[in-house]
Amino acid sequence: MAKQLPYRTLQEIFHRFHAAEPEPKGELEHVNAYTLVVAVALSAQATDAGVNKATRALFRIADTPEKMLALGEEGLLEHIKTIGLYRQKAKNVMKTARILVDEYGGEVPSSRAALQSLPGVGRKTANVVLNMWWGHPAQAVDTHIFRVGNRSGIAPGRDVDAVERAIEDNVPAEYQRHAHHWLILHGRYTCVARKPKCAACIIRDLCEYEEKTL
DNA sequence: ATCCCGAGGG
DNA sequence: CCCTCTGGAT
Incomplete structure (x- = not known):
């Protein structure tokens, strides 16, 4: 050190x-707050280039939690199989989509506590969303x-x-x-x-x- | 501390 | 082959 x-x-x-x-600017591709959350969660122990390659097609189909639920875990898996840790990430993305729809009106929350309560979203991912989307330092x-x-x-x-x-x-x-x-x-x-x-x-x-x- | 886990680089 | 990549949950 x-x-x-x-x-x-x-x-x-x-x-x-x-x-x-x-x-x-960051280099993780996203079109709204929700796709930013998903992209950052998928980027754990993976390169952003690899994540972008997968999410380009994915976000054309599912750029909201409602559409992600409609796609389903099996459909999601097909899109993210090239990303490391993909099975756990798929489960977390689906659970998070369900919570966003049921508890947050389909919107991405702006508080650290709410973000970190989402499956697959820890302190690091929450900090990225707070910084990039909500403008928090x-x-x-x-x-x-x-x-x-x-x-x-x-x-x-x-x-x-x-x-x-x-x-x-x-x-x-x-x-x-x-x-x-x-x-x-x-x-x-x-x-x-x-x-x-x-x-x-x-x-x-x-x-x-x-x-x-x- | 350990598991998850594919692609790309050297 | 080995290391690294915008970590999180147990």
């Missing part, structure tokens, strides 16, 4: 992220953010909850809103898990990771 970076360095890091990408910590936070010292922590707190405590307030996507994209394309592309990294001079591993 890297040491926590000083505030001035964090300012410079996020200033560079902002300059390089003023409006960072919630900090979802996925595998990328956990790795980047610890390597760089932007947000060190032994587990995802500690990293989430570190982001909330240490990322300058004006950058909280977009920190999620900046860190994700940095982890996906530059600070990759196996052979990080330090030569192409825009915060290379502010990070100790490369010299520690050479």
Whole structure:
């Protein structure tokens, strides 16, 4: 675990992220709040490219919980068999569709508690929905953010909850809103898990990771 | 701590 | 072959 970076360095890091990408976007395809919830739930331990490939056809057929119930679990399975953990995900998506129709009028709830009560929706998925759909500065910590936070010292922590707190405590307030996507994209394309592309990294001079591993 | 679990990359 | 991918429930 890297040491926590000083505030001035964090300012410079996020200033560079902002300059390089003023409006960072997620890459999970969705057409409404419901399809966002489904897409994020399906993305657990799976690449967003793989999820998009499956949901493109799925959401053309079922972009509401009512239509998902009409499609049924067997129909859903056919669409998501190429995604890891697909059997559990199919069951959860169907249970969630039933709950949304019966208890939320077919709408996606806006509170963390309600979101996390849905089967297959934990803290991370709820944070993504709160951030991307409801505009809340919630900090979802996925595998990328956990790795980047610890390597760089932007947000060190032994587990995802500690990293989430570190982001909330240490990322300058004006950058909280977009920190999620900046860190994700940095982890996906530059600070990759196996052979990080330090030569192409825009915060290379502010990070100790490369010299520690050479 | 363990299970779930396919596709893609190296 | 092994590792990784926007985790959650038990």
